[in-house]
Amino acid sequence: MNSILRCLAVSAMWWLLLVGSAAAQSNAIRGRILDEQGSPVPNARVALQGRDVSVRLTTVSSANGEYAFENVAGREYLIEAEAPGFARTTRRVTPGEAADITLKVEGIADVVVVTAAGAPQTVDEVSKAITVIDRQEILDRNEFALYEVLRTAPGIQILNNGGPGAFTQLRTRGLRPDATAILYDGLRFRDASTTQGDATSFMSNLNFVDFGRVEFLRGSGSSLYGTNAVGGVVNIVSNPGGGPTTGSLQLEGGGLGLFRGRFQLQGGLAGDRFTYSFATTHLNVTRGVNGWTPTRSTGVQGTLRYDFTPNISLTGRVNASDDFVALQISPTTAGIPAANFPTVGVIPARFLPADQVRRLIAGVPSSQIIWGDTTIIPNRQDPDNRRSSDFAMGAVIFNHTINPTVGYRVAWQRVHTARVFQNGPGGFGFQPVTSNFLNYVGDIDTVDARVNWQPARWFTFTAGYEFEHEAYFDRQDNRLPDPQRRVNVQTNISQNAHAGYFQAQFRLLEDRLQLSLSGRTQGFRLNRPTFVATGTTSAYANVQLKAPPTAYTGDISASYFVPTTRTKLRAHVGNAYRAPALYERFGGGFFNNPRTGLVNFTPYGDPFLAPDRYNSFDAGVDQYFFRDRLQIGITGFYTRVVQITAFDSSGVLNPATDPYGRSSGYINGSGGISRGVEVSFNARPTTTLTLNGSYTHTSAGTDRDVSVRGFFRIFGVAEHTFTFVANQALGKRVNINFDLAAYSRTYASLFAVNRSRAFEVPGYVKADVMGSYTLPVGNDRTLRFYGQVENMFNRRYFTGNGWLAPGVVGRGGVAFQF
Template structure:
């Protein structure tokens, strides 16, 4: 870390020198302007939001009768202003203190938005040099989505694999990469589960529900230099509602198919002329039946943000987010019991799923010999009556921002993420089941402290340097609850590690802001703490390991864009490398089993404490083009990702217990990688003032260097080669609104065990279309009642995701939302 300390010392020196030599820069200034329409007439009651580089100091105002607005006592140099008024497209502009600050609104055209994730700081759309998709709060409400993965499913470059409806295990796959290659952030701070196998957010993806989101940003491409581990193929940033203004709120109640009930309450506002702002929401989801009536789930969540501005340049923000969840688990798709003659001896096997009536017969106890198999090759998911998961997470963060003068600002943030999951499974159900009900308990904790200094010595250069400390801890307990003391397995594992990272970013705005250039880098080191194991009749394979620091992770990132104002064309390119730090389980994890001969507990180690981080190199480039007076925006992106090295679980015989330092016959190794490449095409359109359209097409070709899962097969499982999305929203008059959205996936491949070996299966693609309609009834000043209905999978397609998980059929819901 010596190089980073020298950089920090230089930063501090420049700050002190500048503060001492240029005291005039510490004086505060004002930003004043007017909001006008295209004819030059003033627009009153427009919402004007001012953001600083760190998005922590956020001021709001409302334009007066003459369209004027003002922000006083500002110490910074540049700000982003976001202006929104009823009947106009939203506009964002970067303004410099002292320059003219008039904003012109247009009735038509695609709305602008502030983008944070691409550079870790607020930017206008013109400034973004990377591929980013923004899904704003209004679209989320218009589509009436309640889960983060449902919100994201219409974005280009991402594919969602859901194992059987609400609450079921869910994966996000960005640009054909593994689920652990997508980082999940809340307001720029990582959310991940330290106790899961890959240390990512996948274990909780099904429970990340819409509570108090302001918008969702999706950065496609590497982002490790800014956001650290897991930011490989993409970064999903949930931006919380910030509150402010007069007190407003909403109460939403809905119910319908699958035995679904959902309630959501939200309240936001500001006090003391918005020096204190708040936003809070809570939601409860209860699905009593689920897919085919056997997968109930419940989820209760809260999310809130408080911010206090000591001055226009100093703020303190607190944020909380928590969820408590339950889901009944199912038996996964299988080939067990299907006649061997149904499987060809070579090649890829077409996935032909057992009809629903025969699945019900199997579950009722009809012997396999009496099932009408036909040409079936896969039995889809079935009920497991005593298999369930309870889980919860809690996140808390405190962020302090301070703009000292136009040159120097800094931010200090602390966050804690606590996760816990309990699995219980009993003897009921089909296939292999435990003798008695057993319990698996997993707990993870991550504390992160991040401190960064921002320098803007000139208008065209912004430099950021930061330090991050992270401590993560893993605990698990596995208990098979067998009554025989010689066969009882009750083991506990405690693991922890510390990580230190230094990073920097330099952003250049050149050629009258037409050229945007960003350079960033990051280094992260790890320090392992000795794990502890408690178990009966076994030894710890890691007890005598001489712990040393695992290999460090180094990343670098360069992006650039050039805007041609006359044609409204932006050309961009982005190249970088990224990493994923091995999870604590991958370093020290193991399995425990009962030796049938001795009756004692045996420990089988799987981990390697000195695994190197997964490494990726990636490039993407593209063009964004506006047409028809900004009514249509089209984006084209070509991407290429080389997986240099990836952590893999190997049981092929590569590991030899006689030579492996931990006595492993199978476990985690640094394996070979692969390649993922393709193209993303997206569009946003506003043909009329009442109609908005957006959609995308993505082609993905992803493969591995080794046939690690199925001999002779190199395609990535679960990745569709072609995806298409479409969202259309039409306002009819002032009160009625209709929304239609659709996703279409081409076929994918899955790995299943068939006739004594792993085989590749081809799973058919599918089309899922939803329609939503709502009618708004005014019930007083600033109050309204919205009555709505939604039909999901409106064509009632029977389709399967992953390796054969049945998705819900047609589902209808209805509800009311009271706004006040």
């Protein structure tokens, strides 16, 4: 099957190249940037993007508003123009036509988005639910972590276990964290060494370094983006650089013992033939929540692009981060009197007051603690438990538009991840005898080649082939001095995957009707794992390896735009998948046999697990009002989880009949349903005020009561969420930003009185305010002084199964722009 896919992909590329082998036509795109009175707008930033992502050129308008792009070969392009004081504007252009662009003072910014179709589109062309958070909004809100940037988007919920650097999950439309794909410039970022093979293990360390914008696609996207693109896709678009050399230096400090520094530089040379952007940031939190969770993070991000011609380019990108965080003891019920827990039903989460938590930490016996009606002890300090981690990813992308009909792209990316856990005997509850050591390393190499064929302006066809090699390594060492109790083992696992995909896009009825059809098939080839241990054999040693089940996906979306009423109707249906992680295929635990002194291996994985499968549908309407000053979107969604990989210890697995002798482990289990509605609005009622917000209703449940008997709701998912962001500019120097996120109650699973029980965790409201003053200090140089208050109402709240969130936190800083 894999050989057939490779042959088909190569044949398709050569055929399309031959079809488009006619001499490339070189044309120019010229025009003027004007205001609504017809006056020229100088120094406007103008970006030209090809329909197949192969071309992205930038320039700046002259004193009389003129701009030009020479010798472009494509059939159709999108132009995006922006200038201070105007709303960003986009339009479709073809080489040779007059391409004047009028910028409006008022109205919602019109942006070019990539993630919805894997190629540039204007907002009115997008047939899927998507939210774009641009660079300016990130700066106005002063967010330093990706999960905080996304917190105000519809359809997504954030679970953060205790502030900066703490373990963080994203849940899109009520689905598991592994159902959201994280991309950098359209290429997947995930950790091959984590249990589910997704990006969750590094979500707390994906900080704002040099983002150009963040695009959040809601709904299935596996046909374009492969594994994990199930409930949604988060695409971090790098800052492309270009234009005159500019930069910034930011220094910030405040509550939680926080210090943050960020330096950024961008520009272009030789008329933007060579463009670059580079940034580095350092975050240091010395105390954290209640002084227990210090964390550090140092990150870099950079992009270089060279245009050999206007139609041939080479882009390089690098992202890296080095991080440390002190870990805490998880919330627990251990020590709470049994009488505090009702024998049946859902248990209300009542958290031990802060003064009593401090007494526990000080060593006061449980019998002297004033428990009251407490049902959960929140997270506490673990003095010798820590995690250090790093990731590094690099990509090289070659783009070539051969002629108006054919273009192609070849991309290579490598993602390296590493995590080290060390935990000693200090702390509460069960702790190791001595400091242990766990090391996890993942490597993923991806090669993606695609051809774009546009035989007519209204039709574009894309075909591609993707190869992925992923490798997993772990080392476990309990560091016990007794040789008969020592466990020091290593595991190496790897697999290859081959995928072929296509997409056909139609723009009909004078571009009012947009249709998109796409499909993907991905096959897997397993490599036999190796285990380095003393006195044990692997349950997988004699397994006859064969190809696991192949993943197939299909996707159809459509939208119709009514220009007279400024209404867009859209619908999207498709299926999606998540490929089982290497640990889910071959993972296991190593344990010491005290009688023999040898190491025993207990298998958890199944090499032949089928991919998780999802079917989803959503439909919605986007309506524009008041000359595009207000946009309201409503989307209803339904996702059926057909099959999902789950860890089962309920007795379904029988060691006598299981081929690996397992009594517990990963199986293809039953799924569930998630459905709901998303309502969002964007408004720019005046030239200086922007507003946006959302409400999401989510109802998510499982087919089986896997975690708690008789309980079918999804843990950690709020039924109701509300977000709101307001930004007000007062003149040219003062800017005020307010944002709010509100969550209704959620449910958590904890062990209480000898069995797993469901707990009801109260909802919360978190509001932040940010103010800044910009002082000019010379030509094109400014100093921006700012202050920020997070959780301004100082609400004491908990997330997940009882993780205490930070109280009111103040920060302040200065940014020098040059």
